Amino acid sequence: MTNPVLEVRSLHKSYDEGSIEALRGVDLSISAGEYIAITGSSGSGKSTLLHMLGGLDTPTSGEVLFRNSRLGSGIDLDTYRARKVGFIFQAFHLMPTLRAVENVQVPMLAFNRPGVDRAARAVELLGEMDLKNRAGQYPNQLSAGERQRVAVARALANDPEILLADEPTGNLDSVNSARIMEILIGLQKQRGMTLIVVTHEREIAQAAPRLIRMRDGKIEA
Amino acid sequence: MATRLLLINCYSALPKSENVRIHSDFMASPLSFTGFVWKNLMRRRLRTLLTLCGIGMAIGAFVGLVGFSRAFEQGWLRIYSSSGIDIAVIRQTFLNTSVDESVGAKLNALPVVAQAVPTIYNVMDLTPEVNALAYGWIADSFEFQSLKLLSGQPFRDGHAEVMLGDLLADDLKKKSGDTMEIQGTPFKVVAIYHGGSGLEAGAVIMPLDQLQQLSSMQGKVSTFHVRLRPAPPGETAEQYMKSAQAQIQAALPGLRAVPAAERASNNQFVRMAQASAWGTSFIALLIGILGIANTMAMSVFERTREIGILRALGWKQRQVLVLIQLEAVVLGLGGGFVGIALGWCALHVLALLPQTASVVSSSFNLELSAEALGIAVLAGLTAGALPAWRGARLSPVEALRHD
Numbered sequence: 001m002t003n004p005v006l007e008v009r010s011l012h013k014s015y016d017e018g019s020i021e022a023l024r025g026v027d028l029s030i031s032a033g034e035y036i037a038i039t040g041s042s043g044s045g046k047s048t049l050l051h052m053l054g055g056l057d058t059p060t061s062g063e064v065l066f067r068n069s070r071l072g073s074g075i076d077l078d079t080y081r082a083r084k085v086g087f088i089f090q091a092f093h094l095m096p097t098l099r100a101v102e103n104v105q106v107p108m109l110a111f112n113r114p115g116v117d118r119a120a121r122a123v124e125l126l127g128e129m130d131l132k133n134r135a136g137q138y139p140n141q142l143s144a145g146e147r148q149r150v151a152v153a154r155a156l157a158n159d160p161e162i163l164l165a166d167e168p169t170g171n172l173d174s175v176n177s178a179r180i181m182e183i184l185i186g187l188q189k190q191r192g193m194t195l196i197v198v199t200h201e202r203e204i205a206q207a208a209p210r211l212i213r214m215r216d217g218k219i220e221a
Numbered sequence: 222m223a224t225r226l227l228l229i230n231c232y233s234a235l236p237k238s239e240n241v242r243i244h245s246d247f248m249a250s251p252l253s254f255t256g257f258v259w260k261n262l263m264r265r266r267l268r269t270l271l272t273l274c275g276i277g278m279a280i281g282a283f284v285g286l287v288g289f290s291r292a293f294e295q296g297w298l299r300i301y302s303s304s305g306i307d308i309a310v311i312r313q314t315f316l317n318t319s320v321d322e323s324v325g326a327k328l329n330a331l332p333v334v335a336q337a338v339p340t341i342y343n344v345m346d347l348t349p350e351v352n353a354l355a356y357g358w359i360a361d362s363f364e365f366q367s368l369k370l371l372s373g374q375p376f377r378d379g380h381a382e383v384m385l386g387d388l389l390a391d392d393l394k395k396k397s398g399d400t401m402e403i404q405g406t407p408f409k410v411v412a413i414y415h416g417g418s419g420l421e422a423g424a425v426i427m428p429l430d431q432l433q434q435l436s437s438m439q440g441k442v443s444t445f446h447v448r449l450r451p452a453p454p455g456e457t458a459e460q461y462m463k464s465a466q467a468q469i470q471a472a473l474p475g476l477r478a479v480p481a482a483e484r485a486s487n488n489q490f491v492r493m494a495q496a497s498a499w500g501t502s503f504i505a506l507l508i509g510i511l512g513i514a515n516t517m518a519m520s521v522f523e524r525t526r527e528i529g530i531l532r533a534l535g536w537k538q539r540q541v542l543v544l545i546q547l548e549a550v551v552l553g554l555g556g557g558f559v560g561i562a563l564g565w566c567a568l569h570v571l572a573l574l575p576q577t578a579s580v581v582s583s584s585f586n587l588e589l590s591a592e593a594l595g596i597a598v599l600a601g602l603t604a605g606a607l608p609a610w611r612g613a614r615l616s617p618v619e620a621l622r623h624d
Contacts, residue, residue, distance in 0.1 A: 051618050054533070056532075056533055056617045056618045056621070057616070057617075057618040078532075078535055078536070078538075079535070081532070081533060081534065081535040081617075082534065082535020082536075083535065087533050087534070089621075093526070093527075093530045093533075093621070095527060095530070096264075097260040097261060097263070097264050098252065098257070098260060101249045101252075102252040102256075102257075105251065105252040106252070106257075106531070106534055107534040107535055109252065109254060109257065109536070109540075110534065110535040110536050110537070110540060114251075115251030115252075115253060116251060118251050118252065119249045119250060119251040119252075122249065123249050135249055136249075154534070158535070
């Protein structure tokens with residue numbers, strides 16, 4: 001494998017003073033531009049692994065490397081989350097008080113990007129998601145599929161290299177699920193982004209070029 | 222600004238059934254940090270409004286009470302400046318201390334002193350409803366020059382006579398020639414005067430000896446008011462004042478010679494008014510701060526998951542902290558403006574009431590308003606500190622799991 005964007009070495013994560021072991025020694029290398037699906041039963045550690053890859057949580061032992069820099073020491077976690085990765089969640093997690101176009105601007109507020117640029121970028125991204133006409137709506141005025149597309153636009157706001165999606169179709173019907181996956185795969189192909197999707201859904205998992213199955217905190221052979 | 226906004230036209234591309242769900246023209250304005258703060262506060266409008274009312278009441282109490290005490294202080298200052306008093310000679314160890322009347326002879330013998338007159342001041346119940354400042358002066362005191370006689374003649378020493386300020390006379394419905402009873406003794410109202418200060422216009426002035434009897438202070442006075450001779454050539458007013466103070470204090474051990482301006486802002490009445498104003502305001506502010514702190518703590522708790530999202534999207538701890546602190550500061554500042562309005566309304570009402578009109582000024586005080594806003598911002602910062610710190614320290618992944 002060439003040019004790894006992410007590497008995971010002997011990753012362990014335990015909770016409650018070690019009584020719960022979510023990850024038990026995970027090793028993984030992910031190339032830039034790869035599309036990977038992570039699957040497994042509930043409690044298998046797939047979401048925990050995704051959180052570690054996204055710098056949302058820190059390991060009990062082991063390390064996660066982004067382009068050979070260790071997360072948390074070689075690269076600051078906040079900077080990593082803001083600039084290198086984009087998150088898409090099952091529950092969308094949009095800010096209820098903000099319009100769609102404002103939600104997309106939230107990640108850009110982390111930097112001193114001029115306001116006009118922020119708004120222009122948000123409109124452009126919503127346009128890519130075919131949501132320009134919904135830019136002024138609040139999340140509760142949008143359908144589930146539209147909300148997830150806004151969330152995808154938000155994830156792309158700072159031009160990340162990696163997209164991390166945690167059950168992105170979990171709250172969607174089959175039509176919207178297919179559309180979201182089409183968008184994500186399109187982004188991975190057109191922009192050369194690394195796409196890592198955690199999913200329960202067999203069709204989505206099997207469509208990925210590389211499938212990682214998790215079981216009891218380990219990657220199944 | 223048109224150039225800062227992006228117009229999205231969305232009608233044409235949509236089926237008719239969706240047109241009702243969208244705005245025909247939507248102006249995509251940039252989301253700013255402060256805009257985000259504002260939207261967060263507007264989410265719970267009633268709670269925000271109640272919090273604003275809470276801090277507004279606290280700041281209103283501060284503006285009203287401290288404004289009252291400052292107007293009181295200004296009143297004293299006007300008395301001292303209008304009557305030409307340069308120095309007050311006092312004992313000032315405890316409240317209501319007194320000075321021997323015999324000190325007057327020694328004071329008047331000093332070369333720097335043009336005239337030293339004894340004075341007693343006290344607060345007296347004139348009727349069950351009306352109390353007023355009572356001054357005891359001697360008939361030839363230079364302090365009379367600050368008063369304008371509206372009717373009658375000045376009192377005579379040794380006679381049961383009083384002069385009433387016009388505000389007090391109105392309140393008591395008395396005029397020259399009437400009789401009024403003070404602590405069981407009938408006094409003749411010999412004159413009605415107008416004073417430069419509300420503290421004079423709402424006061425009763427009587428012969429020193431009469432007030433000494435009424436207050437059991439025979440041979441004692443509250444203070445001596447001194448008018449200095451003109452400063453010698455080549456000496457500044459400040460140097461002359463210091464030199465006069467030193468001479469008086471050297472001649473009268475145990476007594477203090479205090480410049481009139483200092484005395485005006487530092488007499489027992491003013492200090493009591495200031496202490497009660499600041500004490501009451503402090504309690505009100507404490508309650509206001511607790512109100513903001515409660516609102517912010519609730520807000521942070523309710524938005525735990527959203528804070529997790531912000532952290533997941535790359536917001537630094539410092540940015541989350543600033544966001545929450547800004548919300549608290551905006552609440553404080555908003556409450557400050559509400560409080561200033563309430564405080565000045567209260568002062569206007571007090572200025573209209575006969576019982577308080579003599580000491581209250583309803584004119585807008587910019588310095589006090591600036592102080593009130595400063596305190597309101599400080600209250601917001603204090604109240605928001607702990608919730609902001611807790612919000613900023615939330616682990617992103619833990620916050621995202623929060624229900």
